[in-house]
Amino acid sequence: MPNDTLILKPGCIEGLNQQIVNEMHASLQYLAIASYFDDEGLPELAGHFSRQSEEERQHALKFVKYLHDAGTRPVFKGIPDVRNDFSSATDAVQCALDGEIKVTNQINDLVGLSHRENDYMTHTFLQWFVTEQLEEVSTVTTLLQVIKHAGPSLLLVEDFIRRMPTETEGADA
Ligand SMILES: [Fe+2]
Ligand SMILES: [Fe+2]
Known part of the structure; x- marks a missing residue:
């Protein structure tokens, strides 16, 4: 579409393009956290963060679709490095919480x-993300509290x- x-x-437009990268960065960070839990032999935690990773990719795609719908072709940039090393489950989930606060x-x-x-x-398009962030921060905060309560008993988590x-049982993705 001409200017x-x-x-x-x-x-x-610049901010929306940047948010595609930010959501893809969150997706990759969740994949790294899922891999950490997979490696630790904790399949439910691995599955949870793997689903979160997919959800973040869907968020990026919402921005892509919005730009296209508004007649602007998105410009894709590189994704910055993510953290791969975690000292504990608490450390990994704290990283997830820090990421959600950043987003x-x-x-x-x-x-x-x-x-x-x-x-x-x-402004209207972004309202969905405002509500989504409240849910994401709340969910990961609860998970961090549960992990702290469980201490070394991660099977409880x-x-x-x-x-x-x-x-699908709760709010829409
Ligand atoms: Fe997101
Ligand atoms: Fe998120």
């Missing part, structure tokens, strides 16, 4: 940018995850 018919503000701030910054640029279409409602 004079662009319905998105240039600053927002929450990124989404908030993007909402602020869209507001400053009077890009209310993008495996059982906790097995009883967790899946995305």
